[in-house]
Amino acid sequence: MQDGPQRVTTNGDSERPNLARLFDYYLGGAHNFAVDRTVAEESIKMYPVAEIARMIRSFSRRVVRLCVEEHGIRQFLDLGSGIPTAGNVHEVAQGIDPSCKVVYVDRDPVTVAHARTMLRDNLNAAIVQSDIGDVGAVLRHPETRRLIDFTQPTAVLMVGVLPYVTEEPAGVVARYRAALTEGSILALTHLTKDMEPELVGRLVELADGMDLDLVPRSKQDVEDFLCGLKLLEPGLVLAAHWRADGELPGASAAADASTYGAVGMV
Template sequence: MQDGSTRVTAHGGSERPNVARLFDYYLGGAHNFAVDREVAEETIKKFPVAEMARTIRSFSRRVVRLCVEEHGIRQFLDLGSGIPTAGNVHEAAQSIDPSCSVVYVDHDPVTVAHARTMLRDNLNAAIVHSDIADVGAVLRHPETRRLIDFTRPTAVLMVGILPYVVDEPAGVVARYRAALCEDSVLALTHLTRDVEPQLVQQLVELADDMGSALVPRSKQDVEEFLCGLRLLEPGLVLAAHWRADGELPGASAEADSSTYGAVGLV
C-alpha cells in the first residue's frame, strides 16, 4: 500500500486497510472504504477468503438460533466481534426474540466507532472497547453488566478470534467459562493448518502484512480449549459442517477445510 493511499476519515486518523472492514466487505456489508475494497479484491483473487468469512458467519448464525430456539438463551457475549455487519448476532437473535441482549467486544477503536454508530438506537445491544484477553475488564464493563446477568444462562461466542490470542488462549477460554452458570453455552471456531496448510499460511502472511499475529492451531490444540464442556453433537468438526442442515454457504473445499467449530454446554 502506497503512502499516498491514506486519507483522514470521519473516525479520525488515516484511512488504511482494516481487518474488520475487510471482513465486512467479504460479507457484503457497507461499512468499508475504498482502500479496504481495493485490498479485499486483490486478496480474493489469490485465495477464497470471502468464502471463509461466509463459512464462519453461517456457523455463528446457526449457533445463535440454536441458543435462542432450543436452549432458551437470551444473552450473548460476542468476543472479538469486529463490525456487527450482515448476519450479525443481535439481528439473528432479536429476529427471534427482540428481548435478546448482545454485548460485542473488540479492541480496535475504528471497529468500535463503527459499531457504536450502528447500535445507537438498539437498547439491547452494545459494544465494549477492550482486549478480550483482559477477561476481568470485559466482564466488569458497565455495558456488560447492564445487558448480561451471568447468574442466568449466557452464550459466549469466540468465533474467529482465538487465532489472534497468541498467549495462553486456553486460559482465556477457561476464565470466560468460569464466569458462566450451568446451561450456558460457549461456542468457538479456530483456524487450522491440519487440512489446507498452504492456504492457511497465505492467511497468516496477509495478517502479518497488516500488523496482526495469526496463529493457526491443530485439532488437538483446540480440544484443549473445550476441556470440561459438554460438547453438542457433532462435537469438534469443520465449522462448515457443524449442523449445516443444507445451509453450506457455497464455499470452496479449501475454505470449508480451514476452520474447526464446536459448541459446548457449561
C-alpha cells in the first residue's frame, strides 16, 4: 500500500509543462509540477479545459462500470491514457472486481515513467509505451499479452485521444476493432466544432501553442469510426449526456457541447 502520491522525475522534466501532467492537474491529481500548475491555471482562465477534462473522465468512469457490471468484461485496453490519475480505469474496474486487468498505452516517455511508478505494486495493471497508431506493436507488446486475452471480451477505450490521431483515424479504430472478439466493447470520445466552433477553434490554437496537432471532427466523421459496431443506447451523443443518470459534472454548456461520445459492441 502506498502512503501517498509518488512522483518520478527525469532530467529537465520539471522545467517544462507536460500535457499528461496538465490533465492530471485538471482532474485533481498530484502527479504534476509547479510549471504544470502555472500553465494549467493560466489556461483555465481562458478556456474550459478543466471542465472538459472532468467531463471526459466522467464518461470514462460510466463506461468502465457498464463494462464490468452489465457486460462482465474484466480486461481493458486504455489507449492514449495519459497518467492514470484520479478516477482512472483500474481504480474503477478493480474497485468492483479486483481481478480486472488494465493495460494503459501512451507514447510519451515522461507519462509512462509516472504511470509505471504509480502502478508498480499493481500486478493487474501496466502501461505500454507506444503510439496507438502502431496497432500491431500495442497488441503484441509483452505487457499487453500478459494481461489481455483477446479471445475473451475486452473493452478498448479511446477516450480523448482520437483528435490527436492525424493519419487515418478510422483505419486505426478499425484495426483495434478487428482484434476484438464478440461481446467486446469499444468506447470513444471526440472533440467537435459542430456546436461550439469558436471555443473549439481556440482549443486548437492552445494545442498548437504546445506543438500539438489537435483535429476536431464532425459527427459524420465520428459515425464513420463506429462502422461495424452495434451502438449501445443512446448512440452517438454528447459525451456529457451519455447515460449520465444525474452524474453531469457541472461543466458549462459550451464545454458539454464540445465532445461526442459513443459505446459500441462487437
